[in-house]
Amino acid sequence: MNAGQNSARRIVASANPFIRDTVCISCRHRLTSSSSRRHAATAAATAQSSAPPSPPPSSTNSTHVPPVTTTNAIQKAYAVLAAPILSRPPLLTRELTSFEKAYYLYQKRLNERLALPFSRYFYYKKGTPGDEIWKRQVKSRKAAAKDIGVYSGYGDEAWNDEVLVGSKLAEPDEIIKALIKDAEGKSVVEDKAEAEEAEEKSQEEVAKEEMNKITIEKPMSRLTEADTTNNTKSLNRKLDRSLYLLIKNKDGRWRFPEDRVYGRENLHQAAERILVQSCGINMNTWLVGNHPVGHYIYNFPPPSKKSALPAGPNGGRLSTVQPNAMVPTSLTAGPKDVEEFGEKLFFMKGRIMAGQVELAKNEFGDQDFAWLSKDEIQQYVTERYWSSVRNVLADR
């Protein structure tokens, strides 16, 4: 139960600065500061389990510091990396399922039966053109609602509220068509008499009507040009889904933009820096919260004689971490040699408000980028990476 706590405390208290760097700054601060915030019960439990020969605590809120063993043996050390998951939230509502569409239409018709009649005199003054148009339209469609087809909620045939087989009334396209027709002042139902009248009209009359015609702007399509060309670089693709920024790194792997955490910077600062260094400053982004939303652990394979990478005395991978120019604390410390056994990647949640990725400004040697939805990401990344990321990404 207390193993994790003890090891974290040991790392914090140890003199080796390299080991200290493997604990995040906020946790280190909490662990080194007085333990007055700790729950009394936990403190008592720790005291009993870790130091049996020590005298029992005099009071429950006494500050308990677990015994710190200063060992010079190098602990297992991992490279700590931050990876901002930059997303563009859905801009459009989702497409309704067929059941939802049919259900909403039926409810609208039921409402027509139950609602009080439309008070025409309140909305249209007598004798105004609006009043005349309203009367004409209601005569043809029988109901106040414009998007439910020809149906009257009152009278002998009000029971006939179900739509017949093959009717496409509930489709959004049909609803938009009906609403536009209504706004243009035409009746929703195509009257035979009206059609005959239109045929009999002289050319002058037709031209005159064309002049006076009200044109209603149609809503834009849910599909954009980027959708038709499947342009994964565009942020205008898949407007009803969340899109996430994926980057092809110099090894040719598709991952979220990532980099090591340098010096004394924290995950939030690292994520902000990584966005700037990998995608340029032409993006207006916001990182949601200071905490990571997920993590990914990768253990380096044990060193073999064939591998070119130098192996450390403990079987880890030896390398030199160069300071990052954007992190002043790492510059003062200078380059440092580390022996690492793997990497721990922490995902930070971010949102893009405006702008676009500029790969020319990339400092990590990344090759490509793409804005992808959740199901597409699965095809780009490795299975292990996907399993650590899948629950972080929104379904829509």
Add this chain to the structure above:
Amino acid sequence: MALADVTTAFLRRVRPTGPAVFNLQSTCRYASSNTSPADAADLSSSPFQDSSACTPSEKITAFDPAARARALRKRGGRLPPSRYQYRPPRYDRGPLHPHQPPPPSDPASRLFEAGPFSLPRLEQTYHDTLASDFMTLSYTHFPPGESAHQKGARLRPWEGESPYYANRALRGPRGGDVLRLLRKPITFNNIPQLQGITVHSMVKGAVEDSAHLHVAGMVLQAITNVRAEAHATRKAVAAFGVRKDQHVSVTCDLKGEDMYHFLSKCVDVVLPKIKDWKGVKGSSGDSSGNIAFGLTSEDVALFPEIEVNYDMYPPKMIPGCHVIVHTTARDDRDARLLLSQIGLPFYGKFIN
């Protein structure tokens, strides 16, 4: 009616209409909507799914129930009473009465209310974007071995020698008898969300002339899509010239779809149009997650439903109103975070 008649009538209903029609019905999906690919992906493959095989027969396309009923009426017949002429009982006479009213969700019920009619955009945004962001924002990290600070018991036992203190209900907290709501750490199952909105308008003019109240009711109904309810004064106040039981205010309680539509209308259309509007006051709120703001009569006139026929409302009678947003947040800080995610700005000092 003789027994023979009953059985023939019964048999006529039970007898299948014909094997061909029956087969077609069992394998085809007839609806007023297309099947979306998302539906198909969720289902395992079955003959029901194959809509290409569904070309409704002539008999089905020619079917017109209204015309059939008209012809039936002409001949002197009636619609089958079981389906079309059922009236639920006027009163609920208890669970033991043989004639039970249908549940309120049944369209035949007297209590049935139609709806919902749409899936509001704000609701979808909440579930897809805002909720998960809220959880991320309100997360507090405790390193291994640490835990959240636990407050002591708020109710005090009765201490003393009196025998009446034994088994007595606990005393309230010191310094006031109000037990405030406890805020629990936010996890996936207690993310704050919108619960309801109350739009309230107290009309001063209604003391003199009830016309003001009628107009206020119409305005509130128009902007909220909910029937307005008038409230009477409980006490007479001579200073305001108010007598007891005089109707001076109207409210609308919004829930679900109406609530989402109203709030997104406010945030997207009305509030941006208000001149020099600073936002919602940071000190607003009842310290248990409900936040209120006010709209003047000029602001109410900016609602699209009012704007479209502004002239039909009597001049200078459009009321101002209070909008009280109820959330499931346990304190005002969380409620404010939720509302600012939705797009309501706050200004001034934040008080919890």
